[in-house]
Amino acid sequence: MSSTIPKSSDIDVLVSEVGPRDGLQSIRRAMPTEAKNRWIAALAASGIREIEVGSFVHPKLLPQMADAEEVVHAALKLPGLTVVALAPNGKGAARGITAGVHKLSFPVSASHQHSMANIRMTPEQAIEEVRAVCAMRSSTPGRFPTIEVGISTAFGCSLQGAVSEDWVMEMAAKLVEAGARSVGLSDTAGSANPVQVKRMFRRLRSEIGDHAGAAHFHNTYGQGLANVVAALEAGVDTFDASQGGLGGCPYAPGATGNIVTEDLVFLLESMGLKTGIDLEALIAARAFVAEALPG
Amino acid sequence: MSSTIPKSSDIDVLVSEVGPRDGLQSIRRAMPTEAKNRWIAALAASGIREIEVGSFVHPKLLPQMADAEEVVHAALKLPGLTVVALAPNGKGAARGITAGVHKLSFPVSASHQHSMANIRMTPEQAIEEVRAVCAMRSSTPGRFPTIEVGISTAFGCSLQGAVSEDWVMEMAAKLVEAGARSVGLSDTAGSANPVQVKRMFRRLRSEIGDHAGAAHFHNTYGQGLANVVAALEAGVDTFDASQGGLGGCPYAPGATGNIVTEDLVFLLESMGLKTGIDLEALIAARAFVAEALPG
Numbered sequence: 001m002s003s004t005i006p007k008s009s010d011i012d013v014l015v016s017e018v019g020p021r022d023g024l025q026s027i028r029r030a031m032p033t034e035a036k037n038r039w040i041a042a043l044a045a046s047g048i049r050e051i052e053v054g055s056f057v058h059p060k061l062l063p064q065m066a067d068a069e070e071v072v073h074a075a076l077k078l079p080g081l082t083v084v085a086l087a088p089n090g091k092g093a094a095r096g097i098t099a100g101v102h103k104l105s106f107p108v109s110a111s112h113q114h115s116m117a118n119i120r121m122t123p124e125q126a127i128e129e130v131r132a133v134c135a136m137r138s139s140t141p142g143r144f145p146t147i148e149v150g151i152s153t154a155f156g157c158s159l160q161g162a163v164s165e166d167w168v169m170e171m172a173a174k175l176v177e178a179g180a181r182s183v184g185l186s187d188t189a190g191s192a193n194p195v196q197v198k199r200m201f202r203r204l205r206s207e208i209g210d211h212a213g214a215a216h217f218h219n220t221y222g223q224g225l226a227n228v229v230a231a232l233e234a235g236v237d238t239f240d241a242s243q244g245g246l247g248g249c250p251y252a253p254g255a256t257g258n259i260v261t262e263d264l265v266f267l268l269e270s271m272g273l274k275t276g277i278d279l280e281a282l283i284a285a286r287a288f289v290a291e292a293l294p295g
Numbered sequence: 296m297s298s299t300i301p302k303s304s305d306i307d308v309l310v311s312e313v314g315p316r317d318g319l320q321s322i323r324r325a326m327p328t329e330a331k332n333r334w335i336a337a338l339a340a341s342g343i344r345e346i347e348v349g350s351f352v353h354p355k356l357l358p359q360m361a362d363a364e365e366v367v368h369a370a371l372k373l374p375g376l377t378v379v380a381l382a383p384n385g386k387g388a389a390r391g392i393t394a395g396v397h398k399l400s401f402p403v404s405a406s407h408q409h410s411m412a413n414i415r416m417t418p419e420q421a422i423e424e425v426r427a428v429c430a431m432r433s434s435t436p437g438r439f440p441t442i443e444v445g446i447s448t449a450f451g452c453s454l455q456g457a458v459s460e461d462w463v464m465e466m467a468a469k470l471v472e473a474g475a476r477s478v479g480l481s482d483t484a485g486s487a488n489p490v491q492v493k494r495m496f497r498r499l500r501s502e503i504g505d506h507a508g509a510a511h512f513h514n515t516y517g518q519g520l521a522n523v524v525a526a527l528e529a530g531v532d533t534f535d536a537s538q539g540g541l542g543g544c545p546y547a548p549g550a551t552g553n554i555v556t557e558d559l560v561f562l563l564e565s566m567g568l569k570t571g572i573d574l575e576a577l578i579a580a581r582a583f584v585a586e587a588l589p590g
Contacts, residue, residue, distance in 0.1 A: 193566050221561040222514070222520050222558040223561070225517050225518060226524045228521065267517075
């Protein structure tokens, strides 16, 4: 997920690794907790500054994520790492807050149909859920996580079809008003094109200023990095990506995996944009996935 | 290969299919001539306006291209298709002229080492070879093909390393002076990045005006379409691509295949740029490759 929180001054672009959450939830088999921890540690050691390590969703729905607390606890010990977890609702958020995550990310969908399929709430209800979570800040002792939202299906929905850009912008403004620190745009359906990406992220910035958050692209028809180039031109400085391209939404038929973290880092560094990530060490981290999930 | 010849006004971008040449030469097994002809016809029927159908290289070096004359003859019967063939030298060019191709493309490499490995000539010798071919115009009765050059290794060379941008621009000017109608830039090594692509193509246009030709990108680390977006911003309107991404240079270790024609068409059309190509029909044309070269 995203960040408009000032990044370390030694990097130009924040690469946010979502593989341990978005990637693993799309694989039926669960990766053992110890293997997840080793993988996350290897990713962090390569210079990745932010990792979405799990999802506080009900374990009946996603048994692969049942160990989210344990994984968060291990990740919090890694120096310099921002630990993010996804929460689909207030219950999940409460678990994440208790676990001590640095950031909680909410998938709020612009498409009514996708929203119902994914989290059984309308977009409007999801916004109210974010508001309720942000309101927990006053009654929560200690550190409260940064609340981030990625607007799913922001560029179109494979269930519903077109999504109104005005509605996406209206949602973004409402989410900021509800207390979200940043709101990014996610191409859940894998249908975004560079023209649309540049237009939408420019508009997002003009609507919500520095609350404008991360870009989350999929790689359908190989368009992922083309969209990254367009988003960079619109001023986006945080990108979600997944090691090896693992991932994709089960409720977005036809979409392929996330953009590949290794490819994204190669692109950014070759463009002269510092990521702080050692590409060789990043590629070596693949071994931890291959070992735990052969094939 | 490229075109700065005015395109039909009903398209915005010319997609030049190089699979039957660049793709097939990288596969050891030869595709039967009849299968090539069926594939080329299917590509043309999908709306592809320009196809590099073969290479007039010595059949001992590339037996897969030994049927270039027959393939050209069949392709010349397809209505509206611009038939391109590659010629590595004057001998090949003479064969292409006799066969009646619309365009001859020359791979002139900016890297001394790559040039020697690929065509056994220095870059300077290759420029003189282009000059000699262009001079054949005065002594050739009938139609003379358009002479196009793609500068190989224009963005770097996997054998030699860095390639001087000044040298690439100097070559482009010399090639135009030698008689080439258009000069494009090819990322043979698959190492170009969007920043470099935009800079180089802008510079090319300022050096040689509307003689500036096509972009030829490979897809190493998934960068191909990212480079297309950058090239579009620099005003490039002709792109080489290969069905299914077949192809790559045997003398560019580490480079992967060409950009995928289907992905390129999807990108351009989704950006609102007309290609004149029916994506479904284009995808259906894959069957002719799969049938003739199983696996």
